[in-house]
Amino acid sequence: MNKKKIAKLEKSGWKVGTAADFLNLTPEEAAYVEMKLALAEQLQKQRKRKHLTQHQLARLIHSSQSRVAKMERNDPTVSIDLLVKTLLALGSSPKDVAKAFSFREAA
Amino acid sequence: MNKKKIAKLEKSGWKVGTAADFLNLTPEEAAYVEMKLALAEQLQKQRKRKHLTQHQLARLIHSSQSRVAKMERNDPTVSIDLLVKTLLALGSSPKDVAKAFSFREAA
DNA sequence: TAAGTATATGTCATATCTGACATAATTGCA
DNA sequence: TGCAATTATGTCAGATATGACATATACTTA
Numbered sequence: 001m002n003k004k005k006i007a008k009l010e011k012s013g014w015k016v017g018t019a020a021d022f023l024n025l026t027p028e029e030a031a032y033v034e035m036k037l038a039l040a041e042q043l044q045k046q047r048k049r050k051h052l053t054q055h056q057l058a059r060l061i062h063s064s065q066s067r068v069a070k071m072e073r074n075d076p077t078v079s080i081d082l083l084v085k086t087l088l089a090l091g092s093s094p095k096d097v098a099k100a101f102s103f104r105e106a107a
Numbered sequence: 108m109n110k111k112k113i114a115k116l117e118k119s120g121w122k123v124g125t126a127a128d129f130l131n132l133t134p135e136e137a138a139y140v141e142m143k144l145a146l147a148e149q150l151q152k153q154r155k156r157k158h159l160t161q162h163q164l165a166r167l168i169h170s171s172q173s174r175v176a177k178m179e180r181n182d183p184t185v186s187i188d189l190l191v192k193t194l195l196a197l198g199s200s201p202k203d204v205a206k207a208f209s210f211r212e213a214a
Numbered sequence: 215t216a217a218g219t220a221t222a223t224g225t226c227a228t229a230t231c232t233g234a235c236a237t238a239a240t241t242g243c244a
Numbered sequence: 245t246g247c248a249a250t251t252a253t254g255t256c257a258g259a260t261a262t263g264a265c266a267t268a269t270a271c272t273t274a
Contacts, residue, residue, distance in 0.1 A: 028195040035191065035201050054251060064233050069252050077231060079261095081187045084142065088135040094142050098209035102201040161221060171263050176222050184261055186231095 035101055039083040040074040042100035046090045047072075061089045142208055146190040147181045149207035153197045154179075168196045 025033070047057050047068075054068040063086075071078050071086060087097050132140070154164050154175075161175040168175075170193075178185050178193060194204050 028192070031195050031201050032192060035204070053249080055249095058233090062233085064235080065251075066235080066253075067233060069250095073252070075253090079186060079188050079231060080191055082231080084187060085135070085139060088138050094138050094209040097142070098205040101208055102205035160219085162219095165263090169263085171265080172221075173223075173265080174263065176220095180222070182223090186261060189261080 036078075036080060036083065037074050038100050038103065039080065039087065039097075040072055040078075042092075042097075043083060043087055043090070044072045046087065046092060050090065057086070057090070061086055143185075143187060143190065144181050145207050145210065146187065146194065146204075147179055147185075149199075149204075150190060150194055150197070151179045153194065153199060157197065164193070164197070168193055 047054070052060070053065075054072075055065045058065045058068045067078070067082075068086075071083055084097055087100065088094075092100070154161070159167070160172075161179075162172045165172045165175045174185070174189075175193075178190055191204055194207065195201075199207070
């Protein structure tokens with residue numbers, strides 16, 4: 001499964017169900033994109049809870065507004081590493097991150 | 108905190124305590140390396156449980172024995188993404204990964 | 215001891231991720 | 245409506261991660 005295809009899925013399909021619903025994703029691939037999405041959603045939630053703009057969060061983690069936007073939009077160029085580091089910077093504990101890692105609220 | 112230093116810490120200090128015990132790690136940095144270490148340990152555990160050699164696991168994930176070794180040794184060039192993908196390939200569920208993500212047995 | 219198997223380490227070319235920038239689209243509000 | 249603030253998207257040069265290879269070290273067992 002190539003990355004472009006996953007990116008497409010991420011853009012069009014996310015919000016209506018789970019990644020596993022889509023074509024040609026192996027269970028591992030589906031689990032992986034699900035996990036990334038869960039982290040992305042948790043990130044936005046935490047940012048908003050702290051009443052930060054993307055720009056402010058970007059400064060906090062020495063990154064840029066555009067990259068924060070990509071994180072929250074689950075852009076395929078964003079790594080789990082970056083998502084995790086950002087959640088930690090927002091004050092999440094490893095346990096919080098672990099929770100975000102495996103659960104995701106229905107949209 | 109630079110990467111070389113963390114690599115050093117990972118090599119020398121890990122096994123006797125938690126990363127947070129060491130100098131100059133911010134709480135986020137400490138949490139990050141702790142999480143990576145927990146994933147690395149879980150990975151080795153799962154591989155051994157399945158009676159796979161590093162070489163066999165490498166073939167399974169289309170990687171190389173040396174990279175598997177680096178994953179298990181927590182080499183700083185290994186990303187969380189790769190660790191997570193590998194755990195999923197070994198049959199772990201996202202919940203399993205989440206557990207590994209936040210807990211770590213004493214050595 | 216030697217030979218075979220497994221794991222560890224160093225290096226490198228290539229692939230992927232990164233922050234940054236420009237700019238577009240969206241949102242909120244007077 | 246218009247304007248300011250915020251968020252989204254495309255691009256790129258530099259940074260980091262990757263698989264692969266060579267080779268070293270460790271561990272069995274004959």
